[in-house]
Amino acid sequence: xxxLDDVSLEVDKGEVLAIVGGNxxxxxxxxxxxxxxxxxxxxxxxxxxxxxxxxxVAELSRKIGLVFQxxxxxxxxxxxxxxxxxxxxxFGFSEADAVRRAGEVFSYFGLDSLRQRAPLTLSxxxxxxxxIAAVMAWNPEVLVLDEPTVGQDYLSKGRILDTIRQLVAAxxxxxxxSHDLEFLWPLDARTVVMMGGKVVADGDSQTVFSDSPLLEGxxxxxxxxxxxxxxxxxxxxxxxxxxxxxxxxxR
Amino acid sequence: xxxxxxxILRFEDLSFKYMGLDLPTLQNVNLxxxxxxxxxxAGASxxxxxxxxxxxxxxxxxxxxxxxxGRVVVDGLVAQDTPTYELAKKIGFLFQNPExxxxxxxxxxxxxxxxxxxxxxxxxxxxxxDESLKLLSIEDLRNRSPSELSDGxxxxxxxxGALAMGPELLVLDEPTSLLDPRxxxxxxxxxxxxxxxxxxxxxxxxxxxxxVAPIADQLIIMSGGRIWKSGPPVEVxxxxxxxxxxxxxxxxxxxxxxxxxxxxxxxxxxxxxxAFYSEAKETWR
Numbered sequence: 001x002x003x004l005d006d007v008s009l010e011v012d013k014g015e016v017l018a019i020v021g022g023n024x025x026x027x028x029x030x031x032x033x034x035x036x037x038x039x040x041x042x043x044x045x046x047x048x049x050x051x052x053x054x055x056x057v058a059e060l061s062r063k064i065g066l067v068f069q070x071x072x073x074x075x076x077x078x079x080x081x082x083x084x085x086x087x088x089x090x091f092g093f094s095e096a097d098a099v100r101r102a103g104e105v106f107s108y109f110g111l112d113s114l115r116q117r118a119p120l121t122l123s124x125x126x127x128x129x130x131x132i133a134a135v136m137a138w139n140p141e142v143l144v145l146d147e148p149t150v151g152q153d154y155l156s157k158g159r160i161l162d163t164i165r166q167l168v169a170a171x172x173x174x175x176x177x178s179h180d181l182e183f184l185w186p187l188d189a190r191t192v193v194m195m196g197g198k199v200v201a202d203g204d205s206q207t208v209f210s211d212s213p214l215l216e217g218x219x220x221x222x223x224x225x226x227x228x229x230x231x232x233x234x235x236x237x238x239x240x241x242x243x244x245x246x247x248x249x250x251r
Numbered sequence: 252x253x254x255x256x257x258x259i260l261r262f263e264d265l266s267f268k269y270m271g272l273d274l275p276t277l278q279n280v281n282l283x284x285x286x287x288x289x290x291x292x293a294g295a296s297x298x299x300x301x302x303x304x305x306x307x308x309x310x311x312x313x314x315x316x317x318x319x320x321g322r323v324v325v326d327g328l329v330a331q332d333t334p335t336y337e338l339a340k341k342i343g344f345l346f347q348n349p350e351x352x353x354x355x356x357x358x359x360x361x362x363x364x365x366x367x368x369x370x371x372x373x374x375x376x377x378x379x380x381d382e383s384l385k386l387l388s389i390e391d392l393r394n395r396s397p398s399e400l401s402d403g404x405x406x407x408x409x410x411x412g413a414l415a416m417g418p419e420l421l422v423l424d425e426p427t428s429l430l431d432p433r434x435x436x437x438x439x440x441x442x443x444x445x446x447x448x449x450x451x452x453x454x455x456x457x458x459x460x461x462x463v464a465p466i467a468d469q470l471i472i473m474s475g476g477r478i479w480k481s482g483p484p485v486e487v488x489x490x491x492x493x494x495x496x497x498x499x500x501x502x503x504x505x506x507x508x509x510x511x512x513x514x515x516x517x518x519x520x521x522x523x524x525x526a527f528y529s530e531a532k533e534t535w536r
Binding site: 021022023024123124125150151152153154155156179181182219220221223224225227228231232241242244245246248249251 | 294295296297347401402403425428430431432433434436458461494497498499501503505506509510515524528531535
């Protein structure tokens with residue numbers, strides 16, 4: 001059986017791409033090709049124009065930072081600070097440079113007060129932001145988030161969304177894999193739908209999220225704002241609730 | 252027998268402070284659940300949900316030391332005075348990740364595991380395993396290895412294992428968080444079915460309120476170790492200040508709240524998009 005079948009996909013520098021699909025659609029397998037954890041049995045994967053087959057995982061990870069779904073698989077140091085320093089030292093940054101960069105990401109992601117905490121005592125949301133901070137510390141060009149909202153509450157989801165927007169503003173390329181379309185909707189990202197190892201749709205979020213049969217077939221649920229927009233015949237769909245309330249109140 | 256006969260769960264002014272912590276994790280918690288009810292428990296990370304669950308199966312105060320005051324009553328048993336193995340007979344517990352709960356080589360053996368541990372007679376085990384497989388519509392998975400099942404199927408096997416023990420109360424701690432929307436919707440529908448068919452009481456911890464609020468009789472929201480609000484889901488979700496406790500109402504509820512604030516929504520607040528749309532057509536005709 002093949003987990004990925006005839007997948008063709010190009011991502012531009014500075015783009016935000018959402019990859020959506022049900023469990024077993026091939027999303028995580030696709031991500032593992034980006035940093036060379038998997039290499040294609042046929043076809044090719046190029047990162048910044050160069051075949052992943054010709055690069056080591058370490059080389060690729062320097063350019064592509066992966067944040068796993070389960071933060072506990074990524075966190076193992078005794079303090080949040082040493083967690084961030086660990087990756088930096090592995091990539092050969094000098095002690096002074098590593099400490100400076102760690103300081104920068106802690107303040108950038110609003111995690112200063114957690115520096116000396118043991119990562120496993122942090123809340124789910126804090127752990128997620130620490131994982132992102134630890135990866136961003138070595139300044140990879142591309143950040144890949146695998147199901148960042150699993151187990152996260154509303155506040156934490158909002159902070160993750162803000163973090164993604166911050167990175168986009170800093171001209172980073174961001175790939176978000178998720179089946180949480182309610183979360184992705186405000187991001188307005190180009191969206192790729194995967195099903196059975198294939199890419200079955202690739203387009204802007206208005207088009208993809210409006211296609212109810214496509215989403216349903218892929219095991220996904222349309223964001224409520226899109227469903228409401230369609231029912232009231234409003235196109236394009238509302239991006240936020242206040243817009244919808246104002247528009248509807250004038251009817 | 253303590254407490255009212257139609258109550259499955261009662262917290263009376265319960266407070267708990269873990270040993271070594273400066274502040275209590277639970278403060279003066281009062282709540283009650285009727286038999287046959289589905290209650291949804293929600294709250295931001297760190298609001299005390301996990302600690303509250305530990306008080307139900309008796310891990311607090313029996314295993315986790317700390318300062319405990321007030322009382323928890325589970326189907327007539329005072330948790331503090333009842334050994335955890337006695338409470339375990341009343342309560343089926345299910346966690347986020349079914350993989351932590353499934354470990355035998357076949358689905359059938361996995362479901363039988365808990366009963367075998369209790370020394371239940373062989374023929375009775377076979378009967379209860381059959382019954383659970385049937386209830387969950389997974390008879391075809393009987394001889395499969397759990398490791399080759401999808402996440403949704405694994406969660407069904409874990410639920411079957413809990414049901415085989417014949418619990419009075421099923422406690423589900425974020426059972427759908429690893430599942431995609433379709434599988435999550437299926438599990439929620441299944442919980443409702445089991446509740447309706449068996450009269451099983453269910454306490455469900457879940458963040459995705461749009462998914463579970465429609466099947467709940469009671470919505471309980473925690474914040475800072477206290478019960479912030481509890482009651483019928485629509486009333487609780489439409490309350491002012493829900494964002495301040497780190498939660499959001501489903502989009503459709505938020506929309507109706509905002510329309511009401513604009514003076515354009517005189518009617519009741521609906522939980523589903525379809526019901527809202529029908530109501531809107533009537534209201535704005």
